[in-house]
Amino acid sequence: MLERRSPDLVLIGIAGLLTAIGIVMVFSASSAVAYTQYQDTTYYLKRELLWAGVGWAALFAAVRFDYAKLRPLAPLMFAIAVALLVVVLVPHIGTVSGGARRWLSLRFVSFEPSELAKLALVLFIARLLSARADGARSFRSVGFPVLFCVGVCFVLVMREPDLGTALMLLLTAFVMLFAAGARPVHLLLEACTVVPAVLVFIYGSPYRRERFLAFLHPWKDPTGTGYHIIQSLYALGSGGLFGLGLGQSRQKFGYLPAQHTDFIFSIIGEELGFIGAAAVLVTFLAFTYRGIRIAMQADDRFGFYLAVGITASITLQAFINVGVVTSSWPVTGVPLPFISYGGTSLATTLFAVGILASISRGRRQRVAALDISRRKAS
């Protein structure tokens, strides 16, 4: 009888825990601003709950779906994602918010094509890498096509501009290439072409340079470029070891910008202290562990690359976000997966976790045979 294994429930549990933390913290962080903006403290909570519902439905659908069937669909999905990235750049179609054209507004919802592109790119790279047994050893037949696809997405996302997401795409691809056994020389070469491109972009405008480098000396311009960072550090510092208590952040009352989106981790640190913030970090690491474990136990190459790609994408985004709010590197503006307010991000993240869980269920095969083959493998 052909059957799939049961999915990795620990992974799903971690995703559930992070979603729950997200819902609670979005409510806490957004309530004050929601009240001043809409006279409704639950304005953002309600929307976040709705998207969490959509996301979890997508997650369960993905768990039931055989991930291998995504392989033939990957080129189409990538084409759609690239098309949407182009469409969002067209004036009057893409919605401008905060100086960047990132959103597509449909009648009721608006979503970010770049969030979708992350997943589509991971899928497509996984397909490209899994085509050959030697992975990415060949630069001409695999390495170059992968980098070309990444380059297309990178350029389009940079046009919005959204440096954070663009870098995320690059780094995810980098990790996947490494997993596919790309030669270190190639990886180094790739890094050498990307870094100057990013630097040119940043140093191209004085505003971007100031903001980018503000983390080095935020107190030089505390009300201008250093403002975000200082307010974030105030929040974290106020939290101390145990935090001010859930719901008792002061910084969320209009001081810390993007307090329920990109800087929600600062509010976690303020309300739940170092203990709470570190616990969230550990939970993400546990997620990484389960994701890598699923990759290691994957039944085929596509599953392996896909699992590494999804895990790396989510983990990188989480860690880069934490690095930003702790002023460890420049402000790049990426949301914290599962937790930051934002429908597209939450739904696609949960959908990706569903794919990951689907990979953990393995291919449709004889149960008895599976055990033997796995023992042999390890």
Add this chain to the structure above:
Amino acid sequence: MKDKERSAFLVRALVIFWAFFFFAAMLAARLFIVQIHQGAGLAANAGEEHLAQFPLSARRGDIVDRFGNVFSTSLPSSAIFAQPAGVTEPAVESKRLAAILRMNAGALQRLLSSKTTFVYVARNVPQAVAARIDALALPGIGTSDEPMGIRVQPQSRAASTVVGFTGVDNQGLSGLEYRFNELLSGKPGKVIQATDAARRPIPFGRRTVQPSQAGASLVLTIDRSLQFAADEVLRSTVARFHAADGSIIIMRARTGEVMALANWPDFDPNRYAASPSAAWKNQAVTDPYEPGSTFKLITAAAALDSGKVSLADTFPARDSIEVGNRIIHNADDGLMASGHASETLDDIVTFSHNVGAAQVALRVGKRTMYEYIRRFDFDRETRIDLPGESAGIVGTPDDWWGSRLATIGFGQGISVTPLALARAYCSIANGGLLMRPLIVRYVVAPDGHVLRRYDPQTVRRAISSQTSAALLAMLRDVMKRGTGKGITMPGYALAGKTGTAQMVIDGAYAGGAYTASFVGIVPADKPQYVILVKIDRPRGAYYGSIVAAPAFQTLAGTVMWREGVTPRHADEAFGAPAAAANTAAGEATGKPRTQP
């Protein structure tokens, strides 16, 4: 997958995991540095950023008359606010609010539909208005107390130039409100409170309340009833003679207390902006004027007290005299001197002879005249507790060239404030002591205890009691047989002096512009009250005896009635000639004769 490929995957996957692990460990370390190592400093800075100070205004003290009648007080007031999210029907609610608050309904509706959480609809409205709005129970509309209150002057124009008024922030801008602003204001408190970025209080964080201290109240020497009378008499006198302005002062001679102080024009302090700023000033204190004949008493005081002239000394009676290339005439409101060979000092005062007064002044001399002007402090402020007081304009003997000394003798070429002159007459009435004029009796703390008391304060002895008695006798003669002869009051002895002076406008005597004045003392046999009446630019008549003296007569009656001084000297009042001697005898023994 081949086993070799799988094992390569496993190695790379593990490398990736440990790379992420290392990454996470570095972030945890960074988190530790920010939250624990630098945490306290950052928290302190954040705390500073969150704190805001909100002032708590203090209730302003009252200003009341000597019996506690309120001249100025702070009534509790309310603020009307809206929480637009809670407003269900902006159109209906704004219409109902607009009707009560007398505001524009359209603007109000925009306010009630605005996208804010809180907005003030009206500030500082009377509590009665707030109560009416509360009674409507409109959803989303609320009222709250305003600690500062509304400043209200219930007596309206009465004593307005003395009490003064306050501005939009309840700060004293004129009069006593200005002079005692600090005491009246009290000390504002403050709330130090954690707020959001828009400085609205938030539920957490520090909150310290430093309560405000209510201001002290002033108890004046003014008697509201006398003030009303003075105001009324001044208004009717000004109206009857179509005069430009005027002042009336009633003082208690022994203590220097100002019992009433009226100026025209005056104003309604509740709507001070509706009156020109000229109406706000207390001209009895701020504007020196040439007193004219009322100043002859000062000349007489200098003459008698210095011993340079005795009551028996005589001066040649003439109607004109040439002094320093100027011919001085007797004024036609006095009784002409010609027909007499000579006149005494008493005659000069009684009939208000300028020529005689000039002769007396010349005999007294510059030095002595100046000394007595200074003894009455005409060269400086009286130090009454009112703002903007002016000293007299007296110059120094060195600039008294030409006829100046002679004209000062009858009150020309010298300017004094009405208050300073009234105060000088007080010392004539009280036996020679120059008192500091009092307007405030007590400063009382909100809990009722007296913070400051202003007791009668003798500046100095200006003249001897003998001199003052002689001067008083002259003033009585003025009323008996001189320029004030027509002014009588049944049952009371009167003393006083008329004055008519050409006004000095822009440094020159203005033709046809006169100041008619009268300074009187009642009751003359046991002097207690000084009443000064000064009317500027009367039309139709300008003699002090005709314009100002009747006002004195009316007020003298009011003061006697109000102060409970019973009538005596019925004989004198009813004009029985035989009784005159008896009266003198009664005075000599100092025993009041009561009428059955």
